[in-house]
Every structure is written in structure tokens, then in C-alpha cells.
Amino acid sequence: MVNGIERPLDLLNQSKGKEILVQLKSGNQLVGTLLAFDIHINVVLDNAKEMQDGEMKRSIGLSFLRGDTIIFISPASVSTDKK
Amino acid sequence: MVNGIERPLDLLNQSKGKEILVQLKSGNQLVGTLLAFDIHINVVLDNAKEMQDGEMKRSIGLSFLRGDTIIFISPASVSTDKK
Amino acid sequence: MVNGIERPLDLLNQSKGKEILVQLKSGNQLVGTLLAFDIHINVVLDNAKEMQDGEMKRSIGLSFLRGDTIIFISPASVSTDKK
Amino acid sequence: MVNGIERPLDLLNQSKGKEILVQLKSGNQLVGTLLAFDIHINVVLDNAKEMQDGEMKRSIGLSFLRGDTIIFISPASVSTDKK
Amino acid sequence: MVNGIERPLDLLNQSKGKEILVQLKSGNQLVGTLLAFDIHINVVLDNAKEMQDGEMKRSIGLSFLRGDTIIFISPASVSTDKK
Amino acid sequence: MVNGIERPLDLLNQSKGKEILVQLKSGNQLVGTLLAFDIHINVVLDNAKEMQDGEMKRSIGLSFLRGDTIIFISPASVSTDKK
Amino acid sequence: MVNGIERPLDLLNQSKGKEILVQLKSGNQLVGTLLAFDIHINVVLDNAKEMQDGEMKRSIGLSFLRGDTIIFISPASVSTDKK
Numbered sequence: 110m111v112n113g114i115e116r117p118l119d120l121l122n123q124s125k126g127k128e129i130l131v132q133l134k135s136g137n138q139l140v141g142t143l144l145a146f147d148i149h150i151n152v153v154l155d156n157a158k159e160m161q162d163g164e165m166k167r168s169i170g171l172s173f174l175r176g177d178t179i180i181f182i183s184p185a186s187v188s189t190d191k192k
Numbered sequence: 193m194v195n196g197i198e199r200p201l202d203l204l205n206q207s208k209g210k211e212i213l214v215q216l217k218s219g220n221q222l223v224g225t226l227l228a229f230d231i232h233i234n235v236v237l238d239n240a241k242e243m244q245d246g247e248m249k250r251s252i253g254l255s256f257l258r259g260d261t262i263i264f265i266s267p268a269s270v271s272t273d274k275k
Numbered sequence: 276m277v278n279g280i281e282r283p284l285d286l287l288n289q290s291k292g293k294e295i296l297v298q299l300k301s302g303n304q305l306v307g308t309l310l311a312f313d314i315h316i317n318v319v320l321d322n323a324k325e326m327q328d329g330e331m332k333r334s335i336g337l338s339f340l341r342g343d344t345i346i347f348i349s350p351a352s353v354s355t356d357k358k
Numbered sequence: 359m360v361n362g363i364e365r366p367l368d369l370l371n372q373s374k375g376k377e378i379l380v381q382l383k384s385g386n387q388l389v390g391t392l393l394a395f396d397i398h399i400n401v402v403l404d405n406a407k408e409m410q411d412g413e414m415k416r417s418i419g420l421s422f423l424r425g426d427t428i429i430f431i432s433p434a435s436v437s438t439d440k441k
Numbered sequence: 442m443v444n445g446i447e448r449p450l451d452l453l454n455q456s457k458g459k460e461i462l463v464q465l466k467s468g469n470q471l472v473g474t475l476l477a478f479d480i481h482i483n484v485v486l487d488n489a490k491e492m493q494d495g496e497m498k499r500s501i502g503l504s505f506l507r508g509d510t511i512i513f514i515s516p517a518s519v520s521t522d523k524k
Numbered sequence: 525m526v527n528g529i530e531r532p533l534d535l536l537n538q539s540k541g542k543e544i545l546v547q548l549k550s551g552n553q554l555v556g557t558l559l560a561f562d563i564h565i566n567v568v569l570d571n572a573k574e575m576q577d578g579e580m581k582r583s584i585g586l587s588f589l590r591g592d593t594i595i596f597i598s599p600a601s602v603s604t605d606k607k
Numbered sequence: 608m609v610n611g612i613e614r615p616l617d618l619l620n621q622s623k624g625k626e627i628l629v630q631l632k633s634g635n636q637l638v639g640t641l642l643a644f645d646i647h648i649n650v651v652l653d654n655a656k657e658m659q660d661g662e663m664k665r666s667i668g669l670s671f672l673r674g675d676t677i678i679f680i681s682p683a684s685v686s687t688d689k690k
Contacts, residue, residue, distance in 0.1 A: 170268025185419025336517025434585025502683025
């Protein structure tokens with residue numbers, strides 16, 4: 110399951126096309142499908158939703174997110190929540 | 193719909209001339225037409241409006257916005273709101 | 276009106292000699308005539324006035340403003356307010 | 359026990375595959391198995407759990423964590439807590 | 442009066458040996474004679490006084506001030522206040 | 525006692541293997557034996573203890589501490605407190 | 608008295624071996640003898656004392672202080688306070 114992760118960006122690379130949870134420094138979270146990222150951890154999410162305290166606050170669709178606003182990115186926790 | 197997005201800046205490039213929503217770290221939002229951007233995510237918006245809690249606070253017209261004040265940029269959510 | 280803006284700094288270049296509104300991260304605003312700027316968005320304003328909640332707080336005259344304290348710069352909104 | 363630590367990153371290198379505690383600037387903590395890190399101290403954790411005031415807040419599984427959100431990383435304190 | 446200001450640092454260069462007002466991010470202000478500055482906007486002030494809400498808080502004399510603590514520097518406003 | 529300190533990092537170099545007190549921006553302190561540091565002032569402490577208001581909050585053992593969370597490092601004050 | 612100060616770091620160079628006051632962004636102050644500094648304004652102080660609201664909080668002795676925590680450094684104000 111964790112094969113092939115030698116550098117941190119390998120996890121982001123493996124998560125392209127999958128749903129991810131992004132925890133923001135502001136306290137909010139974004140959930141969406143990872144389309145692209147760069148070395149600044151800027152990411153593009155498709156079908157993004159902004160969450161607050163576990164509830165959907167608003168749908169923001171296709172979005173560009175600045176890397177310096179992120180605490181962590183978790184591809185696994187989205188699927189876990191759905192099961 | 194998401195064709196052609198290999199790097200995060202591709203989404204901004206595709207959004208030139210379109211209306212975008214910019215979520216600021218200050219909690220406010222700006223809505224306007226994207227005219228230009230650079231690698232620092234500095235952007236120029238035309239017909240920009242400053243929003244707070246979903247209501248228009250003031251019209252600021254043609255404006256230069258520093259990239260380090262931005263959380264996310266969403267081209268899709270503006271059109272979604274209008275439908 | 277927006278001709279010639281291919282990069283964000285083009286707007287600042289076009290605004291030299293004109294009155295601009297500068298929104299600061301501190302919540303205050305400065306209004307003044309743009310004399311000069313650099314790639315850090317450091318700017319020099321002439322006849323600058325510090326505004327708070329739409330009222331003039333104090334006149335600070337010819338001033339150097341650090342770029343990392345700025346949220347946005349709006350050349351248009353000053354003239355809009357006057358009409 | 360502390361053999362082989364000449365530079366700070368040597369400790370992270372020795373901790374690969376082990377459980378670590380990550381203290382975040384936000385006040386929360388993450389506990390998980392260290393899979394990878396880079397010079398920005400970005401880390402990938404497996405089976406990560408978010409802790410607050412010593413209690414598990416939520417399981418976030420395999421996660422990418424930005425280095426600039428970290429205060430300290432402690433491989434030792436996880437095992438100490440378990441004994 | 443504003444002749445010779447093509448780049449922001451030109452204003453600081455013209456202000457050497459003159460009294461300036463420095464607005465700090467902390468909310469306080471320093472008033473003193475500008476002796477030296479560098480590209481980080483680090484400055485040396487002579488006869489510096491720390492001001493709070495328009496009143497002198499303490500005299501700190503010859504001082505080195507870090508550039509990243511500054512919002513704006515105003516050579517003009519000091520003389521304006523005195524007239 | 526202060527012989528051989530020409531550059532700030534010389535003090536850290538002299539403190540290897542000794543107990544140091546690290547004051548964090550968060551307000552907390554860490555006490556531990558300095559094993560390693562780098563030019564970012566990232567440090568590795570052995571037998572580290574987290575202190576708050578002069579009392580031990582928890583033992584975190586061998587730990588990696590990010591340099592950008594530090595206000596000051598004091599090798600002397602640990603021994604002073606013990607005498 | 609201010610001879611020889613052409614660049615900001617010249618003041619720090621002249622202050623080696625003298626007592627200085629360091630105003631921190633945290634609101635506290637450090638007073639001590641300047642032993643060394645570098646271009647990041649990291650400094651080493653000997654016989655350092657931490658001050659809060661004009662009173663000594665604790666003696667921290669020989670200490671390394673990170674430059675990014677500093678607002679200003681004042682060699683003059685220490686002697687002024689003593690007179």
C-alpha cells in the first residue's frame with residue numbers, strides 16, 4: 110500500500126485522479142479530486158467542497174489552492190470516511 | 193472539462209478572461225474577471241468586487257492582488273452561484 | 276481600458292502618476308499618487324493619506340510602503356469613489 | 359542510542375519506518391509511521407492519527423504533511439507513551 | 442519635490458540625514474533621523490523615539506531596525522506634524 | 525568563557541553535548557542535550573523535556589526541532605537554574 | 608557619534624562588546640553584551656537578561672538569539688536607562 114513512496118511528493122503523485130482531503134491552516138478543509146500539484150504544493154482540485162466542522166460549507170468546483178495555506182493532505186481519510 | 197491541466201498554473205491560464213472567485217486569508221473574497229497572473233500568483237482582476245459573508249462590500253474595479261494573500265482561486269464557483 | 280495588461284506589474288506601470296487605493300493586511304488603507312514600485316511591490320506614494328473605516332486617519336505625505344504589507348492595489352476605486 | 363546523528367536530518371533518516379509524534383504549530387499533534395521526508399521537512403506518515411489534548415481526534419491514514427507547520431518531531435516519545 | 446524618484450529606494454536615499462516616521466506592524470511608531478538602510482529595508486535611526494497612540498513611549502537613541510517589521514516610512518509626515 | 529565566539533553559530537558548536545534551554549515562539553520551552561544543528565537552526569535534542577511556566581509538561585526524549593519555531597537558545601541558563 | 612555608519616550592519620559591528628537592548632516581536636526585551644552577529648541578524652549575547660514591562664523576568668546568561676524574532680536593537684538605550 111505504501112510501496113513506491115521514497116519522497117513526500119511521491120504520495121501526491123500517486124493520488125492524482127483520486128479524492129483527497131486538504132486540511133487548511135485557517136481551520137477549514139477542502140475535499141476534491143486531485144488533478145495537479147507543483148513543488149510549492151499548490152494543487153488543483155476538481156469538484157472541490159469546502160468543509161467546516163465536518164459539514165459542507167459550500168461547493169467551489171474546479172479550484173486552484175495555494176500550497177502555503179495547507180497543513181496536511183490525506184488521500185486515505187476521504188475513502189475511510191465513506192466506508 | 194479538466195483537459196489540459198497538468199500543472200496548477202494551467203488552470204489559471206485557462207481562466208483568463210473569465211470570472212473567478214478569490215478566497216483571501218483575511219476571510220474576505222474578491223470576485224472579478226482574471227486578466228493576468230504571474231508565478232507568485234499575483235493577479236489582476238477587472239471589475240473586482242470585495243465580498244464579505246456572501247454580500248458585496250464594495251466595488252474596487254481594476255485591481256492588482258498580491259498572491260501571498262490568497263487561499264484559493266475558483267473559476268467554477270462564480271458561474272455555479274449564478275445558475 | 277484593460278489593453279496592455281499581460282502581466283500583473285503592467286497594471287502598476289500604467290498607474291504611475293495616478294491616484295491609487297492600497298488595502299493593507301492591517302485592515303487600514305492608504306490613498307495616494309503612485310510614484311514608483313519594484314518587483315517586491317514596494318511602492319512610493321505621494322500625498323498619501325491613511326484611511327480607517329472609510330475616514331481619513333492622518334496625512335502621511337510622501338511615503339515608502341513595504342510590499343509585504345499589501346493585500347491589493349486598486350487604481351480604479353479611487354476615481355470611482357469621487358464620481 | 360544517539361550514535362550517527364551528526365546533522366539534524368540524520369535523526370529523521372533513522373526514524374524511517376518507526377512511529378513518530380509530530381507537534382504542529384496549530385497546537386494539534388499527529389502520530390504515525392514515518393515513510394518519507396525531504397529537506398523542507400515535508401513528511402509522509404502512514405496510519406496517521408490527529409491528536410488534541412492527548413486524545414485521538416480522527417484517523418487520517420496515509421498523509422502528506424507540510425514541513426512549515428511543524429514545531430518538533432519526536433520518535434522517542436511515542437514508544438515512551440506506550441510503555 | 443518628487444523629482445528623482447524612479448525606484449522606491451530612491452525615496453529612502455533622499456531621506457538620509459532627515460527625520461522620518463516609521464510605522465511598525467506591531468502598531469507602534471518610531472521617529473528618528475535616518476542614517477543608513479539596505480535592500481532588506483533594515484534601517485539605522487539616530488535619536489530614535491518609540492511612539493504609541495501619538496505619545497512618546499521611550500527614547501531609544503541610536504538604533505538598528507529590522508526591515509520586516511515595517512509597514513511604511515514617511516519622511517514628510519514628521520515635518521508636517523511639526524508645522 | 526566567551527572565547528572563540530566570532531559568529532553566532534560558534535556558540536551552538538561549543539554547546540554540543542551540553543544541556544540547553546530553547547525558548548519557542550509558542551511560549552513553551554524545551555530543555556535537552558544538544559546533539560546536532562544546521563544553518564536553519566534546526567536542532568536535535570536528546571532527553572528533551574517540554575516546559576510551560578517553569579514546570580515540566582511532558583518528556584519527549586530524542587527530538588528534532590525546526591529552527592523557525594525558536595526565539596533563543598541558552599546553554600548557560602540550564603546550569604544556572606540547577607545551582 | 609554616528610561616524611562610520613554607512614550600512615545598517617555597521618552599527619552592530621560598532622556595538623560588539625557593548626551592552627545592547629533587543630526588542631522582540633513577542634513584546635519582551637533582552638539586555639546583554641553583544642558578542643557576535645551575522646547577516647540574518649542572529650546575535651549572541653553574554654550575560655543576557657529577559658525583561659518584561661521594564662522588569663527583569665529571568666537571567667539567561669550566554670545566549671543565541673534568532674534574527675527573525677527581533678524588532679530593533681538599541682545600543683544607546685541601555686546606557687541611557689542607567690544614567
